[in-house]
Amino acid sequence: xxxxxxxxxxxxxxxxxxxxxxxxxxxxxxxxxxxxxxxxxxxxxxxxxxxxxxxxxxxxxxxxxxxxxxxxxxxxxxxxxxxxxxxxxxxxxxxxxxxxxxxxxxxxxxxxxxxxxxxxxxxxxxxxxxxxxxxxxxxxxxxxxxxxxxxxxxxxxxxxxxxxxxxxxxxxxxxxxxxxxxxxxxxxxxxxxxxxxxxxxxxxxxxxxx
Numbered sequence: 001x002x003x004x005x006x007x008x009x010x011x012x013x014x015x016x017x018x019x020x021x022x023x024x025x026x027x028x029x030x031x032x033x034x035x036x037x038x039x040x041x042x043x044x045x046x047x048x049x050x051x052x053x054x055x056x057x058x059x060x061x062x063x064x065x066x067x068x069x070x071x072x073x074x075x076x077x078x079x080x081x082x083x084x085x086x087x088x089x090x091x092x093x094x095x096x097x098x099x100x101x102x103x104x105x106x107x108x109x110x111x112x113x114x115x116x117x118x119x120x121x122x123x124x125x126x127x128x129x130x131x132x133x134x135x136x137x138x139x140x141x142x143x144x145x146x147x148x149x150x151x152x153x154x155x156x157x158x159x160x161x162x163x164x165x166x167x168x169x170x171x172x173x174x175x176x177x178x179x180x181x182x183x184x185x186x187x188x189x190x191x192x193x194x195x196x197x198x199x200x201x202x203x204x205x206x207x208x209x210x
Contacts, residue, residue, distance in 0.1 A: 050074040052119060055097025063097040066131040066140035076100050076118040077107040078158070085157040088164075090132040090143065094122065104156045105132045105163040108143060110194050132165040135175065141167045144186050148172070150193065152181030162197065163189070 053073055061067050069083040069091070080103040082089040090108035092100045100119060102108040108130060115124045130143040135154075146165040149172055156162030163184070166172040172183050 050076040050079065050100070052094065052098035052100050052122075055099070064093050064129040066091060066093075066129075067099060069101050073101040075103045075107050077110050078103060080157055082157075087133060087135065087138060088157050088162065090165075091130065091140075092127055093129045093131075094126045095128045103158075105143065105146075105148060105165050106156065106194065106197050108132065109163070109189050110198060113191060113194065134167045134171075135164040136166055136171045139167075141165065146186070148184045148186075148189065149175055149179075149181040150184050150197075152176065152179040154179050154181075160197070 050073075053070060055061075055063055059067065069086060069089050071081070071083045073082060074080065075082055082091075082101045082103045085103055088104040090102040090105050092102070092108065092111065100111065102111065111118050112124060112127070112130070115122050115127065131140045132143045132146055133139070134141045134146070143165070146167060147169055148163040148165050150163060152164065152175070154162065154164050154175075164175065166175065169183065175181075176183065
């Protein structure tokens with residue numbers, strides 16, 4: 001009997017260790033390196049922390065100039081890694097140079113609707129610049145000067161409807177001729193449209209194979 005009990009103890013402690021480890025993983029998303037800038041991203045399955053990326057004076061880039069997307073940066077709206085889909089990436093730069101990166105123009109505009117929800121302690125009035133990727137050239141362009149296409153056959157990072165961006169109406173119309181969709185200016189990107197498109201993204205994510 002004694003040998004039987006001793007044989008069970010390692011399993012007992014292993015079980016406790018597993019519970020502690022799982023507890024740590026579950027609590028980890030609520031820990032942040034910066035209490036003021038922590039971002040809690042609520043997805044259908046997990047929560048992740050996506051803090052803004054500080055400006056690097058050694059980069060040689062201006063305080064509000066667009067910058068490359070870090071490989072480990074996460075979208076504060078959906079938790080995806082924008083660097084994995086650079087042709088869709090977007091970014092918002094705050095007054096102090098801190099930057100949030102996004103997986104698409106769709107999540108950028110969703111973010112701008114309620115900055116404080118996705119970046120604690122920040123407000124829309126602190127946004128100094130926002131950029132999207134020109135779908136025709138891959139260059140950064142100002143989000144508020146770009147034109148967008150809705151309803152095309154081009155699927156975004158989550159394989160659902162999205163808003164590819166273009167630096168000119170002519171480029172957007174050329175894209176529409178090939179891929180379909182309708183032209184939108186920034187003022188036409190309404191909260192209702194964003195809600196509909198985000199619903200498509202969630203549905204596509206739920207249906208995608210593991």
